[in-house]
Amino acid sequence: MIKSIKKIAVMTSGGDAPGMNAAIRSVVRTCAYYQIECIGIYRGYQGMIEADFVTMTARSVNNIIHKGGTILKSARSKEFRTAEGRKKAHANLIKHNIDALVVIGGDGSFTGSVVFNNEYGFPAVGIPGTIDNDIYGTSHTLGYDTALNTAMDAIDKIRDTASSHNRLFFVEVMGRDAGFIALNVGVGAGAEEILIPEEDLGLERMLESLKKSKSSGKSSSIVVVAEGDKSGKNVYQLANYVEENMDEYEVRVSVLGHMQRGGSPSCFDRVLASRLGVKAVELLLEGKTNLMVGLQNNEVIATDLEKAIKGNNDIDMELLRVSDIMTT
Known part of the structure; x- marks a missing residue:
């Protein structure tokens, strides 16, 4: 030394x-x-x-x-x-x-x-x-690992209410420049769609995918969105777009925010x-x-x-x- x-x-x-x-x-x-x-x-x-x-x-x-x-x-x-x-x-x-x-x-x-x-x-x-x-x-x-588990636990709870009311939830997680949290949490929580900055899904493709999920029998859906995703201006615009084009869903938005940075x-x-x-x-x-x-x-x-x-x-x-x- x-x-x-x-x-x-x-x-x-x-x-x-x-x-x-x-x-x-x-x-x-x-x-x-x-x-x-x-x-x-x-x-x-x-x-x-x-x-x-x-x-x-x-x-x-x-x-x-x-x-x-x-x-x-x-x-x-x-x-x-x-x-x-x-x-x-x-x-x-x-x-x-x-x-x-x-x-x-x-x-x-x-x-x-x-x-x-x-x-x-x-x-x-x-x-x-x-x-x-x-x-x-x-x-x-x-x-990172703690944030993943915090976000996944929150999404699991959101899915309970989504399935109870035939709702579509857009859940925004942190990740202004990177989609690591969104991708891993989305897979872990069984999200129907995952939107990340690295992959621009686009509004039309996202809508098409959600319609396909609906037609396959899914009565509720979870879309995990990284805050830096470029599909729309923000998560609320995404929600409004889907609500305007899919009458069969009640659309809700949940922004997890800084709760992902806290906790044991x-x-x-x-x-x-x-x-x-x-x-x-x-x-x-x-x-x-x-x-x-x-x-x-x-x-x-x-x-x-x-x-x-x-x-x-x-x-x-x-x-x-x-x-x-x-x-x-």
Whole structure:
């Protein structure tokens, strides 16, 4: 291990995701294991600028592995996007003798880390925390598995009322730029249609598919829509279009929204957070930086942080094929 690293800071940034607390816990306890001091930074980069720091010990993270959100809070910092803001942040890290940084967040948080590293050469490792699962270099981001189960549970409940009233429900899930949640939840919940940004179904094709489902004897339907889907301007326009063209259905819309980002993390996310936290600290102690830890084929790996930001996670074409078959 590199002895020059004596104090590591950990922070959460951007949108919160279930499993972030488990990752904080893992970083803090790994530092304790290697007898490295750990500092928590409140409110991400903004807290770094304001020196909102707290010393964390193994006991500081008792009873947080099961909690959603983040005990270190999160915020988006406009000031950190400026050279002056980053200069303040660096000065605070140096003043408090912090040698390295673990950043838990998504691509925006990682972009800030890369810029900071390029300017000051400050060692940093990223842990991917976002329910969208849209970070290159890992099959799963923290919070993704929990969000899937939260959304699927909600859709199961919606289906009960849909079948009771012969209704068609459009259920919008998160995914502004990626359809990973919608596709997996749609297949898992048995949706009749799945609309995602990567595949533009189109209004006419969607309507034709719903009519086919109706004629086959289905008395109710669930359409799962990623918020970034391009079939219409928004989910309400989709609902209005179907209502105008299919009198036989009562159409309803349910937007799951931020409930997908909350709640107790799944076992998978807790274990993943624990594994990634250990690896992040160990990479820093080995003198490595500007990397993101992730999961591939159930192995914890490291990916260049810039590559993680610029790379794209492709939608699973095999799962799309399965979806088409299942909606027959």
